[in-house]
Amino acid sequence: MTGNGRMGAGMQIGVVGAGAWGTALAQMLASDGREVLLWAREPDLVDQINRERRNGLFLPSADLHPTIRATASLADMAVLPILLLVTPAQHLASVLGQIPRSGGDIVLCAKGIEAGTGRLMADVARDAAPGADLAVLSGPTFAHEVAAGLPTAVTLACAGGEAQWQRLSAAIARPAFRPYYSDDVAGAEIGGAVKNVLAIACGVVDGLRLGQNARAALISRGFAEMQRFGLAMGAQAETLSGLSGLGDLVLTCSSTSSRNFSLGKALGEGASAASVLSNRATVAEGAFTAPVLAGLARDRGISMPIVEAVVALLEGQAPAHKVVASLLSRPLRAENPLG
Numbered sequence: 001m002t003g004n005g006r007m008g009a010g011m012q013i014g015v016v017g018a019g020a021w022g023t024a025l026a027q028m029l030a031s032d033g034r035e036v037l038l039w040a041r042e043p044d045l046v047d048q049i050n051r052e053r054r055n056g057l058f059l060p061s062a063d064l065h066p067t068i069r070a071t072a073s074l075a076d077m078a079v080l081p082i083l084l085l086v087t088p089a090q091h092l093a094s095v096l097g098q099i100p101r102s103g104g105d106i107v108l109c110a111k112g113i114e115a116g117t118g119r120l121m122a123d124v125a126r127d128a129a130p131g132a133d134l135a136v137l138s139g140p141t142f143a144h145e146v147a148a149g150l151p152t153a154v155t156l157a158c159a160g161g162e163a164q165w166q167r168l169s170a171a172i173a174r175p176a177f178r179p180y181y182s183d184d185v186a187g188a189e190i191g192g193a194v195k196n197v198l199a200i201a202c203g204v205v206d207g208l209r210l211g212q213n214a215r216a217a218l219i220s221r222g223f224a225e226m227q228r229f230g231l232a233m234g235a236q237a238e239t240l241s242g243l244s245g246l247g248d249l250v251l252t253c254s255s256t257s258s259r260n261f262s263l264g265k266a267l268g269e270g271a272s273a274a275s276v277l278s279n280r281a282t283v284a285e286g287a288f289t290a291p292v293l294a295g296l297a298r299d300r301g302i303s304m305p306i307v308e309a310v311v312a313l314l315e316g317q318a319p320a321h322k323v324v325a326s327l328l329s330r331p332l333r334a335e336n337p338l339g
C-alpha cells in the first residue's frame, strides 16, 4: 500500500522528548517547513533550542530548522493531533501520564521493555493514554544521519490499521524518510527492544577483538533468539526479518555510533557497566531491557543464551572472556532458529 504524500504544512506535529532521536525526528519533520513543537525536559535546553537553534546536549551536529519550537510544558502537547513519543522506555509511563489529552495519534519511538512490569511500549501507552490511536515507528535509524537528511527507511506499525497509516504516513514521510506500513505493533516493538541487547553483545565481541566471523555469527544467532522470542510473543516473522528487526540489528551491531554497541565494547575491554553508564548522559536502552527480557524469556521457556550472557556481564557476574567461553562451550545443536 502507499501513503498519500504530505498533509498541509500548517498542521503542527508534537515531539515529546528532545534527546538525540526526538530532536532528529523534529528536524526531519520540519525539513519541509512544517511546524514542530518539541518538548524538552531540561529548561536550559528549551532556551537553547529556541534561541540558538541547536541541541548542544544531545544532538550538537544539527542546525535546527526555524519551524521547530521547543517547550517545557507537556500541557502544550495536549492539543496536537499527532504526537511522537521519544522519551526513553523507562520514562514513557510517567511522561505520557502527564499529558492531559484524550484520543489522537500517539507514535511510539522508544525501543525497550519496561523494567519491573515487562510491558512493551504499546502496553504502557494503552494504560497511560487510554483512547489514543497507537502506532510504533522503528527501524535502522541513527539520529545524526536522520538529522542530516540522509536516506532512512522505517517500519510504521499502526494498531489502527490502514486508515491510521494513511493519516500518519502523510504526516511523517519525507523524500529521505520512508516509512513502510505494518499492522504488527508487537513485532515492530520486539525487534527494536531485542536488537539493543544483541548490540551490547556485538560490542563485547569487538572489545575482545574476537573478529568479524564471530560478529557475523553473533548477529545470526542473535537473530534466532529474536525470532524465538518474537514469535512466542505473537510477532509476525516478516516483521522480525524487516527494517525494525533484522535491519536495525545489522545497523546497531556494526557501529560504535550505537550507544549499546559502545557499551558492550567497553565491557569487552574490561570496564564495568556501572562505570560506563554513570559517565553518560545518553541512554543505552539494552542495559535496562536485558534483565527484563531474559526474565520474560525464562518464564516462557524460551532459550536466549546471548541475552543471558549480556545480563551476566551487565551484572558483573564474570569477566567478558569467561562469559564468552561459557557461550562457546554450549552443546552443539541444530541450526534451525525456531527449534
Ligand SMILES: NC(=O)c1ccc[n+]([C@@H]2O[C@H](COP(=O)([O-])OP(=O)(O)OC[C@H]3O[C@@H](n4cnc5c(N)ncnc54)[C@H](O)[C@@H]3O)[C@@H](O)[C@H]2O)c1
Pocket: 017, 018, 019, 020, 021, 022, 023, 040, 041, 042, 058, 086, 087, 088, 089, 091, 095, 109, 110, 111, 112, 141, 142, 143, 144, 281, 282, 283, 284, 285
Ligand atoms: N539516538 C538514536 O539514534 C535513536 C534512534 C532510534 C530510537 N532511539 C530510541 O529513542 C529513545 C530516546 O533515545 P534518545 O537517543 O533520543 O535519548 P538520548 O540518549 O539522546 O537522551 C536521553 C533522553 O532521556 C531523557 N530523560 C532523562 N531522564 C528522564 C526522565 N526522568 N524522564 C523523562 N525523560 C528523561 C532526556 O531528557 C533525553 O531526552 C530510546 O528509546 C532510544 O532507544 C534512539
Ligand SMILES: O=P(O)(O)OC[C@H](O)CO
Pocket: 111, 139, 140, 141, 142, 143, 196, 199, 248, 251, 252, 257, 258, 259, 260, 261, 283, 284, 285
Ligand atoms: O545508539 P543506539 O544503540 O541506541 O541505537 C540507535 C538506534 O536505535 C539505531 O537504530
